[in-house]
Amino acid sequence: MSHNKSIILEFWDFLKIRKKWWLLPIIIMLILVGVLIVFGQSSAISPFIYALI
Amino acid sequence: MYILGVSCFYHDSSAVLLKDGKIIAGAEEERFTRKKHDAGFPINAIKYCLKEAGITVKELDYVGFYEKPFLKFERLLSQHLEMFPFSYWSFYKSIPSWINEKLRIPHLMKKKLGYKGDILFIPHHLAHAASSYLVSNFNEATIMTIDGVGEWATTTYGYGKGNEIKLEKEIIFPDSVGLLYSTVTAWIGMSVNNSEYKVMGLAPYGKPTYYDKLKKVIDIKEDGSYKMDMSYFDYHYKLKMPSKKFIEEFGSIRTQKEEVNQKHKDMAASVQKITEEIYFKILNNAYKKYKCKNLCVAGGVGLNSVANGKITKNTPFKNIYIQPASSDSGTSIGVACYIYNVILGNKERFYMDNAYLGPSYSYEEIKKFLDDNEIKYKILKEEEIAKKTAKLIRDENVIGWFQGRMEWGPRALGNRSILSDATNPKMKDILNLKVKHRENFRPFAPVISKEDVHEWFDIDQDEELFMLFVYPVKKDKRKIIPSVTHVDGSGRLQTISKEQNERYYSVIKEFEKLSGVPILINTSFNIRGEPIVCNPYNAYKCMMGTGIDYLVMDRFLIKREDNLKDAWDSEKIAKD
Amino acid sequence: MRILKALKKLHKVVTGTIINIVNFILLLPVYFIGVGITSIIAKLFKKGFLNLKKENKKSYWTNNEVKKGEIEDYYRQF
Numbered sequence: 001m002s003h004n005k006s007i008i009l010e011f012w013d014f015l016k017i018r019k020k021w022w023l024l025p026i027i028i029m030l031i032l033v034g035v036l037i038v039f040g041q042s043s044a045i046s047p048f049i050y051a052l053i
Numbered sequence: 054m055y056i057l058g059v060s061c062f063y064h065d066s067s068a069v070l071l072k073d074g075k076i077i078a079g080a081e082e083e084r085f086t087r088k089k090h091d092a093g094f095p096i097n098a099i100k101y102c103l104k105e106a107g108i109t110v111k112e113l114d115y116v117g118f119y120e121k122p123f124l125k126f127e128r129l130l131s132q133h134l135e136m137f138p139f140s141y142w143s144f145y146k147s148i149p150s151w152i153n154e155k156l157r158i159p160h161l162m163k164k165k166l167g168y169k170g171d172i173l174f175i176p177h178h179l180a181h182a183a184s185s186y187l188v189s190n191f192n193e194a195t196i197m198t199i200d201g202v203g204e205w206a207t208t209t210y211g212y213g214k215g216n217e218i219k220l221e222k223e224i225i226f227p228d229s230v231g232l233l234y235s236t237v238t239a240w241i242g243m244s245v246n247n248s249e250y251k252v253m254g255l256a257p258y259g260k261p262t263y264y265d266k267l268k269k270v271i272d273i274k275e276d277g278s279y280k281m282d283m284s285y286f287d288y289h290y291k292l293k294m295p296s297k298k299f300i301e302e303f304g305s306i307r308t309q310k311e312e313v314n315q316k317h318k319d320m321a322a323s324v325q326k327i328t329e330e331i332y333f334k335i336l337n338n339a340y341k342k343y344k345c346k347n348l349c350v351a352g353g354v355g356l357n358s359v360a361n362g363k364i365t366k367n368t369p370f371k372n373i374y375i376q377p378a379s380s381d382s383g384t385s386i387g388v389a390c391y392i393y394n395v396i397l398g399n400k401e402r403f404y405m406d407n408a409y410l411g412p413s414y415s416y417e418e419i420k421k422f423l424d425d426n427e428i429k430y431k432i433l434k435e436e437e438i439a440k441k442t443a444k445l446i447r448d449e450n451v452i453g454w455f456q457g458r459m460e461w462g463p464r465a466l467g468n469r470s471i472l473s474d475a476t477n478p479k480m481k482d483i484l485n486l487k488v489k490h491r492e493n494f495r496p497f498a499p500v501i502s503k504e505d506v507h508e509w510f511d512i513d514q515d516e517e518l519f520m521l522f523v524y525p526v527k528k529d530k531r532k533i534i535p536s537v538t539h540v541d542g543s544g545r546l547q548t549i550s551k552e553q554n555e556r557y558y559s560v561i562k563e564f565e566k567l568s569g570v571p572i573l574i575n576t577s578f579n580i581r582g583e584p585i586v587c588n589p590y591n592a593y594k595c596m597m598g599t600g601i602d603y604l605v606m607d608r609f610l611i612k613r614e615d616n617l618k619d620a621w622d623s624e625k626i627a628k629d
Numbered sequence: 630m631r632i633l634k635a636l637k638k639l640h641k642v643v644t645g646t647i648i649n650i651v652n653f654i655l656l657l658p659v660y661f662i663g664v665g666i667t668s669i670i671a672k673l674f675k676k677g678f679l680n681l682k683k684e685n686k687k688s689y690w691t692n693n694e695v696k697k698g699e700i701e702d703y704y705r706q707f
Contacts, residue, residue, distance in 0.1 A: 003171040003704035004159040014123050014707045022667050022676075026130055029663030033655045034152055123707035131678035133660070137668035144664070145656045158706070173703040176695050209693055217697070222690040227679055278689035283681050396700050 055112055057102065058389030059095060059162075060119035060180075060381050062155055064246055066095040067382035069410070070102035071389045075403045076188070078105035079410035079461045081382045084587040090247060091584075094154075094165050101412055110168045115397075117388035119381070120177040122155050124204035128226055136290035143292050173396065175388045177203025178352070181376075182220055184387030185349040186213035187394050188405035189374035193347060195339045196220065199332070200352035200380065201231040201246070208331075210339045213349065216394045216402070227289040228281045230331050231354045233271060236286060236294040237324040241317045242307030245294060253359055254495045256325040257541035259318030266302060267327050277335030313494065325359060332360045333367040346371040351387070355379035355521075356463065358545050362523040365513050377408045377462035377519035407553055408466055408519060411459025414589055419606050422589045429615040433608045439559035442605050446474050446560075447567045450602035451487055453578055455592045456556055460585070464520040465577035466547055467500065467557035469585045469592075471601065473536075473574045474564075475499055480536040480574060487600025490581050490624060496544070499537035500575040502561050503550040509534070509572065516548040534572050547575060581627040598623030 005013065011027060014020070056071040061082070069079035078101060083089055085097030103109060129147065133140045154161060162168045175183070181198040193214040200207065207229035211220035235245045238252050273279045283289060285299040300306065307317060336348065348370040350361070356379045364370055376383040386405075393399050414422075423430050433441055446452055452472045460466045471488060474480050475497075485491050501509060503516050511525040523545045531538045538544055551558045565571040579585045579595060586592045589606055596604045596611070597619045604611040613620070671678070 002159075003701065005705075007156055010123065010706055013705070014127075018127070018707060020127060022134070022671060023127065023130055025667050026134075026659065026663035029659040030148070030152065033659055117703075121705070121707050123705075127707070130664070133664050134668045134671065135678040135681065137664050138661070141657075141660050144660050145653050148656055148659070149652050156706070171704055173700070174706050175703065178693075179695060206693070211693070219697070220693045220695065223693040224689060225680070225691065227681070228689065272685075272689075274686075274688055276688050276690065280684060280686075280689045282683065283679075289679060392703075395697065396703060 054114045054393075055106065055108060056115045056117065056389045056392050057099065057113050058117050058119070058385035058387070058392075059099070060385045060388070061095050062092055062150070063381060064090045064092050065378075065380055065382035066092055066098070067378070067385045068095045068098040068102050069385040069389050070106055071393055072106060074390075074393045074399055074401055076386065076389075076405060076410060078102040079386060080412070080459065080587075081378070081461075081584070083584040084411065084459065087583055087591070089582060089584050094161060096165055099166060105412070110166055113168060113170065115173060115392050116162060116168055116170060117173040117175055117392045118158050119175060119180045119384035119388050121174050121204050122158060124176075126151060126156060128202075128205050132227075132289050140290035143290060146292065173388075173392055175391050177384065178206045178209045178220060178223070179218065179391065180384035180387035181351040181379075182209070182211065182213070182218050182349070182387065183391040183395070184378075184383040185351040185355075185374060185376040186218055187216075187390035187402055188376070188386060189347075189349050190404040190406075191347040191349065191372070191374065193345055194349045194374070195336075195343045195345050195347065195370070196349045196351075197335055197339060198350070198352040199231060199335075199354040200229075201235060202226045202229055207231060208335070208352075210335055212343050212345065216398065216400060218391070218395060224278060227283055227286070228279060230271075230279065230328055231352070232286070232288055232294070233281065234324055234328055234354065236288065236299070237320055239294040240299070240303065240306050241313070241320060242309060242311065249353075250356065251492065251495060252321045253325060253357055254539070255313065255318055255321040256359070257322070257539060257543070258494055259315065259320070259322035261323040261326040262319045263303065263323035264326050267323050269302075270299070271327065273327070273331055273334065275334060276338040277331055277333075279331055313492065318494075325357075328354065328357060329360045329363065329367075332357075333364070336364065336368040336370060340369050348373045350375045351379050351383060353380035358521050358523045359543075361521055362543070371513075373514070373522075375519065375521045377405075377460075377464065377466075377521065379521070380463075383462070406518060408461040408464075409458040409468055409554075410461040412587065413458040414607070416607050419589050419609055422593075423609060423611070426593075426619075428593065428611060428619070431610045433605075433610055435608065438556060438605065438608060439563045441610065442472070442560045443563035443567055445603055446472055446564055446573065449474065449477060449480075449483070451484060451600065453592055453596045453601045453604040454557075454560075455578065455586065455589065455604065455606040457554070459587055462519065464547075465575060465585055466518075466520065467549060467554050467575065469578045469587075470500075470557075471574075471576045471578050472560065473576075474568070475534045475537045475572045475574045476568055476570050478535040484536075484574070484576065487602075489576065490627065494540075496539040497537050497574045497576050498545045498547070499534065499572045500547045500549055500557075500561065502558060502565070502571040503548040503553075505571045506546070506548050510544065510546060512546075516550070517546050518548070518553075520545050520547045522546075533570060536574055537572065580623040583627075593619070595623070597621060
């Protein structure tokens with residue numbers, strides 16, 4: 001049995017335990033458009049200033 | 054039991070493998086991909102680690118990752134929520150990679166590595182702390198971690214006792230002395246997360262005339278805690294560091310066309326003074342609490358060797374251990390050791406007293422490379438290697454020295470080094486002209502035989518393993534070793550003993566017979582802008598693309614002039 | 630061979646540009662609706678997400694809440 005949860009379940013736990021409910025609208029929007037987003041790779045696009053990435 | 058520690062996706066990806074708690078292999082990904090500070094998934098470093106152990110992914114018992122991604126994502130979203138609507142550009146730049154990679158580590162491990170097990174996630178600063186404390190030889194120690202930012206924490210302190218680590222206090226983003234240093238680096242027109250050590254080298258040329266102005270930007274308390282006035286910074290929501298207000302206060306950012314002038318040197322000196330002030334105040338405060346003379350440091354700011362060299366003079370700490378790969382690449386060690394010693398409760402800890410964790414190449418492998426490429430060489434007898442190399446160095450030659458296992462961390466420590474004569478006052482210029490093409494304010498570093506260190510340096514330790522401390526060269530010795538004495542009379546030294554690295558040590562002793570001085574210049578073996586060389590091909594290519602005169606690879610002596618068919622100009626592609 | 634290389638490079642540039650444009654457009658609603666609405670409502674309730682306010686405390690240290698947990702705690706990404 002895997003101890004690592006799926007990203008959705010983990011996010012749900014994260015919101016419940018950390019009580020950061022204000023993240024919910026962003027996460028919902030990300031899920032809605034997420035299937036359409038053409039993914040990028042960190043090494044290709046990430047700027048050298050890493051505090052933002 | 055095999056434990057793999059992994060760090061990646063921000064800068065300096067790396068992997069480390071423990072076998073029954075002992076580090077048996079470790080490497081930064083950049084050495085394989087030849088992309089400096091490579092942040093990509095460290096597949097090559099992992100493959101090397103597995104190969105070194107003679108295992109496959111199936112034999113891994115645990116795999117650990119060096120941060121808690123969801124906490125970092127929370128911090129990132131907090132930045133955008135705070136700074137809406139001004140942060141869209143950085144939002145758009147960063148979010149795709151989060152969705153694709155950073156929030157999907159277990160999936161990625163499966164996809165890229167074929168690893169079907171579970172991943173353990175270790176908080177970032179805890180990984181830093183473990184990377185230093187758990188591989189030190191201290192049974193208890195005060196611990197300080199200090200970097201740009203992890204998930205939220207930027208600076209922490211705590212203690213380690215036995216196999217326990219507790220980080221008790223922290224300062225959180227956006228307050229970060231690491232990012233302050235990076236902002237000044239950017240203001241001086243140098244690359245962030247790459248050139249901070251150059252700013253450190255520039256500082257002795259300046260006076261801290263901006264210190265009082267910088268104190269407006271950062272409020273430092275007596276206990277070492279600090280708070281920044283974020284109106285001077287943009288890094289919390291833009292893809293740049295200093296804000297307009299910072300520029301109005303300190304002047305415009307230096308462009309590449311502009312020379313580094315006194316203003317920049319003074320600013321370097323000022324930020325160095327601020328950093329040291331914070332460093333020593335934190336340490337003094339931590340000492341008051343824990344009363345332990347042992348200290349472990351990690352985090353990118355732990356590479357500030359000037360501050361490190363002053364710890365014993367400015368604090369009560371007497372014994373200091375700093376992880377050689379103090380920035381993010383070192384966290385893969387911390388992750389693996391934390392799993393073994395803390396989570397699994399194994400009591401036995403292993404002391405990391407050398408940084409030779411990377412790949413080595415056998416006599417046969419090197420010979421095959423040379424023969425396959427029709428490279429002319431001589432084979433030296435074992436007893437000739439040191440004598441011949443020392444003689445060549447004494448004759449003003451620049452030597453590429455490729456031996457044994459590649460170093461772990463940013464410093465060359467005698468296995469992937471360029472060696473030359475520290476007594477020659479022209480050698481700094483010769484090295485810069487022939488090989489390194491560095492800014493002229495940057496010093497070269499010395500390596501010295503361990504037993505001689507107190508004769509040449511004002512050092513209160515008996516050895517310096519990883520070139521993480523800068524100490525004053527003794528006043529009467531400075532003129533003898535001008536090429537490794539910085540403008541303020543200091544040197545970032547490495548000590549070496551016969552037990553630690555016999556061939557390297559022997560070269561120094563043979564050089565001493567010729568010159569009376571047991572010190573060489575030791576600088577990293579690489580083309581400007583590239584990572585340190587990893588394999589024989591990299592080494593040969595570096596020699597032939599620069600002015601290195603000879604390459605000594607295992608027992609093979611290769612003369613550049615004998616192989617001019619392979620000569621090329623590395624400066625055409627070099628970038629810093 | 631050179632033509633193939635050049636075509637490959639062109640393909641990379643073109644697909645890269647398309648990816649960037651698509652992401653830029655798709656992330657607009659995420660940012661302006663997801664982030665924007667939350668941010669505006671939060672600001673109305675005077676809630677901050679980063680500690681940017683100027684303070685003058687005796688100490689800026691905060692307690693590190695990370696405790697050594699059981700192995701199960703480390704399987705979590707938070």
